[in-house]
Amino acid sequence: MEKRIIPVHLYDTVTMEQWLSQMAEEGLILDSFSGKKAVFQDEYCQKIKYRLIPIEDEEEKPSSEMKELFEEDGWKYIATLGKAFYVFSNDAEYPKPVPFSKEEEQRIYEGLKRKKRNSMILAVLAFTFFTGFQFWLFYLKLDDYIMGRDVDTSYVYFLATMLNVMAAIREYRAYVLINRKLESINMGEEADSPYIPTTKWVRAETLVQILVFVMMLFPLISVYYEDNFAVELSEDALPFSYVTLAEIEITGADRNYYNDYTYISTYTTFLTPVHYEIEQEGKTIYHSDGEQERDEVHLELSYIELRYEALGNKALQGMMEYYDTTPMEQENVDQAWIEQESGKTNIFLLKGNKVLGIRYQGDADILSHIDEFSDIFQSIDS
Numbered sequence: 001m002e003k004r005i006i007p008v009h010l011y012d013t014v015t016m017e018q019w020l021s022q023m024a025e026e027g028l029i030l031d032s033f034s035g036k037k038a039v040f041q042d043e044y045c046q047k048i049k050y051r052l053i054p055i056e057d058e059e060e061k062p063s064s065e066m067k068e069l070f071e072e073d074g075w076k077y078i079a080t081l082g083k084a085f086y087v088f089s090n091d092a093e094y095p096k097p098v099p100f101s102k103e104e105e106q107r108i109y110e111g112l113k114r115k116k117r118n119s120m121i122l123a124v125l126a127f128t129f130f131t132g133f134q135f136w137l138f139y140l141k142l143d144d145y146i147m148g149r150d151v152d153t154s155y156v157y158f159l160a161t162m163l164n165v166m167a168a169i170r171e172y173r174a175y176v177l178i179n180r181k182l183e184s185i186n187m188g189e190e191a192d193s194p195y196i197p198t199t200k201w202v203r204a205e206t207l208v209q210i211l212v213f214v215m216m217l218f219p220l221i222s223v224y225y226e227d228n229f230a231v232e233l234s235e236d237a238l239p240f241s242y243v244t245l246a247e248i249e250i251t252g253a254d255r256n257y258y259n260d261y262t263y264i265s266t267y268t269t270f271l272t273p274v275h276y277e278i279e280q281e282g283k284t285i286y287h288s289d290g291e292q293e294r295d296e297v298h299l300e301l302s303y304i305e306l307r308y309e310a311l312g313n314k315a316l317q318g319m320m321e322y323y324d325t326t327p328m329e330q331e332n333v334d335q336a337w338i339e340q341e342s343g344k345t346n347i348f349l350l351k352g353n354k355v356l357g358i359r360y361q362g363d364a365d366i367l368s369h370i371d372e373f374s375d376i377f378q379s380i381d382s
Contacts, residue, residue, distance in 0.1 A: 002028060003037045010082050011112075011177040013052040020087075024048040030087065032079045049095045051075065052085040054108040062086050069099050084112075106185050109178055116175040123168035130164060142311070143318020230265040230277070238264060238276065240379045243369045245280040245299040251364060255286040257297075272315075274305035284362065297362035302355075303376065309353040316350045319357045323348075333374050351377045 004023070008015045020030050020038070025047060028040035053062075060080055062070075067077050073096040075088040088098065249257040259282040266276050278301040285294050306315055316335060323339045323346050330336035335350040345366050347358040354377050360366045 001031065002040045002042055003034060004028070004040065006033075006036055006038055009173055009177060010084060011174045011181075013085065013177075013181060016081075017050045017052060020050040020089075021048055024050075030078050030089065033081050046091060047093070049090045049092075050078075051088050051090075051098050052081065053088065053098065053100055054105060054112065055080070055084055055086060056108045056111065058083045073097075073099050075099075102185055106182065109182050109185070113175065113178045113182065116171050116178060120168060120171035120175055123164050123171055127164040127168055142314050143321070230267045233264045233266055233276075235262070235264060238278075240303075240376050242278060242301055242376060243372045245282055245297060248299065248360070248364045248366055248369060249282070249284045249297055249362065252286075255284060258283045258285070271307050271311060272304050273307055274303075276303045277301070278303075284364075295362060297364075298360070299362075300357075300359040302357035302359075304355050306353040306355070312350055312353050312355060315355050316348060319355060320346075320348050330370060330374060333377065336374075347373070349374055349377075 006016070006019075008019060010016075023030065023038075023040060025045055027043055027045045029043050029046065029048070030038060030050070031041045032039045060083070062077055066086075070077065070088055074090045074092050075095070075098055076090070078087045078089050081087055090096075246257045246259065249255060259280065261279075261281055263279045264276070266274075268275055278299075280299045282297055283294055284297050285292060287293065302319065304315060306312055312334075316337075320337055325337040325339045325346065325348065328336045328338045328347075330349065333349045333351045335348075337348045339346040343361060343363060345358075345360045347360075347366070347370065349356045349358075351374075356373065356376060358366070358373055
């Protein structure tokens with residue numbers, strides 16, 4: 001036994017029949033089908049005529065009456081192809097026509113044509129829906145793409161889109177082939193394939209399926225290979241200076257600040273080639289009404305540079321997503337936003353393709369340092 005990938009479309013019956021006859025001339029006699037492969041017996045070269053008879057009710061085998069009728073004219077049942085066709089063969093030098101009426105064949109093909117047309121329309125509608133949904137989801141999650149946050153779920157919709165593209169193309173091809181078959185039946189002529197098929201080891205559709213599978217795994221591959229893991233840095237490695245928590249907290253001689261930790265990290269994405277995160281936490285000790293007080297204070301800075309300036313506003317909006325901010329006046333920046341409540345201040349600045357987020361927990365006057373924070377943009381430019 002030898003298996004060969006079927007090199008033609010399922011509904012390209014004329015070319016399929018010619019390919020099976022060609023295989024017989026090479027000594028490969030059709031025995032059965034296994035998925036998208038034809039199984040042949042390796043025998044001596046023969047001239048065999050094959051005919052594909054369309055199936056209306058998807059029965060796996062023809063009825064005994066149908067077999068007997070065909071055998072009387074020298075046609076032997078071989079196998080069922082894709083629950084769509086019965087395959088008969090005849091090794092006579094001048095075989096008789098198959099005992100299957102043109103009217104019956106036309107009726108079955110008309111029904112198949114309607115099914116394929118409806119399937120094609122549904123596939124196109126599904127493709128349109130998933131494509132539109134994919135773009136909408138991409139827009140909603142653009143800030144996640146920019147910041148390198150988890151966006152793996154969007155690939156599910158990409159996969160669904162690709163599968164529906166494949167389905168639409170497959171159903172359209174089937175519709176065209178069935179329509180061509182009906183035209184040949186109506187003209188009363190036996191169609192002939194314009195080319196001789198060759199056995200393929202890999203189908204084009206298989207390559208597309210492999211591509212879709214790779215795209216489905218892309219999020220995992222990117223996580224494994226790309227430099228999108230946070231890397232800890234020392235303060236000396238920062239390309240800019242910043243206002244520290246100690247500078248914010250020490251506003252008088254009676255205030256002391258004790259740093260618990262300072263953590264600086266960097267990681268990049270395709271859309272954000274520069275990204276620094278600075279986090280400081282400590283304690284401020286001071287006297288109030290003759291008693292010693294201690295406050296826990298915290299400062300976070302997020303600085304990013306985007307690959308494209310057009311993404312600046314989207315990145316800024318994504319950074320402010322969970323904050324109730326209002327615009328504020330600030331020189332030398334394009335946008336400035338602030339959220340301020342008791343013991344908490346959040347400031348967000350945008351200049352060109354650069355965004356700076358400042359999140360502070362404490363009671364000191366951080367706004368007195370706003371010019372120094374905005375100077376980070378100028379220090380990077382210089």
